[in-house]
Amino acid sequence: MLNDTEQDHYAQFVQHQEEAVRLKPGSYKQLKQLLQVTEAEKEALIRATLIASVPLSPPAKEYLRKHHPDTQYPYDSVQFSGFTVTRYPEMYTAFQNTNTEIQQLIRYCFPDDKRHWRHMFYLENYAAFDALHIAKPQGIENRFWELYWLVNALGMNGHIHNNSAVFYNQSVHDRAMWLQQAMNTNTSTVADQYSTMILSELDIKSDADTALLLSRILTMTNRISNSDAGTLLDALHRMPEHKTIVSTHRMAFEGKELSVTYLPGMLGNLWALTHKETDLIAGMHLYSQLAQMPTKGSNPLSFRLVTKDVLVQLLEANFDPKAVKLNDSGEIVFNASYSKTIISHHSTVKSPSI
Secondary structure, three states: OOOOOOOOOOHHHHOOOOOOHHHOHHHHHHHHHHOOOOOOHHHHHHHHHHHOOOOOOOHHHHHHHHOOOOOOOOOOHHHHHHHHHHHOOOHHHHHHHHHHHHHHHHHHHHHOOOOHHHHOOOOHHHHHHHHHHHHHHHHHHHHHHHHHHHHHOOOOOOOOOOOOOOOOOHHHHHHHHHHHHHHHOOOOOOOHHHHHHHHHOOOOOOHHHHHHHHHHHHHHOOOOOOHHHHHHHHHHHHOOOOOHHHHHHHHOOOOOOEEEEHHHHHHHHHHHHHHOOOHHHHHHHHHHHHOOOOOOOOEEOOOOOOOHHHHHHHOOOOHHHHHHHEEEOOOOEEOOOOOEEEOOOEEEEEEOOO
């Protein structure tokens, strides 16, 4: 659709987007320009998409178990693709049965490190920014990696509507372009440049540490407007411990040895439950405190099991870190032995021992 130079598919592209965040015609034209690729690049993007569709799948794990039984592979699906394309490309027919030019382009899509565009887009993990700084990709290597992830973002939630863009609206486009600008300016300060840029574009003034906290919450919950940012900043300043929240958050984010997963999902579910900015800040502060806890081996700090039911319990516990614990896989679960006096929004109750 975007690669079609003969017709304009704008109306079809945005047909399922809400008017408030609908991709603007000018942004659509910008995308078309970015996606004018050679036939070899187009072929490489198609094959890379096929490879990315099977990471950590049972057949992939079985292949490694059978042919490389001593291999310890990464837990993250994107890192898994980079790990295997680099070491065991024979796993992928889409890689093997093409020429060396296209194979090299595919390798650019899957670097063997922790670079992960979505983790950067959502400001989810510092490790992704650190890996970019270490690699310092240049030229076609950098451009094609960015192009691959742009295609990936355009196709997100395609199972809902496969004939239009569901995820990629104007808000996403703005952030994608700001992130690209930050990455192509100075690889050592991308996270701060990107987070400051988000608030600056929303006409919100703050210091770098506060900008990082607010930008992470805003982008993880996909609430990117001046009113969203202003209300969140006001809520933060009303909290007596806001200075501690900001400083603790910076230390948690830059903990290079720790990765976090499913944090955007947790914050999104929390917002859907309460629609309270103070709860979002409290949820992020819980993450900051849990980031100080040791996890098992190289396992990430995972919010995968923090369902809406668990969030209700955490709300009742005022996000007390003692209300949760880490299981052996580094996943956060409710602490069944937790019992304390709960001050709810409406009354004082005694929580049962569960």
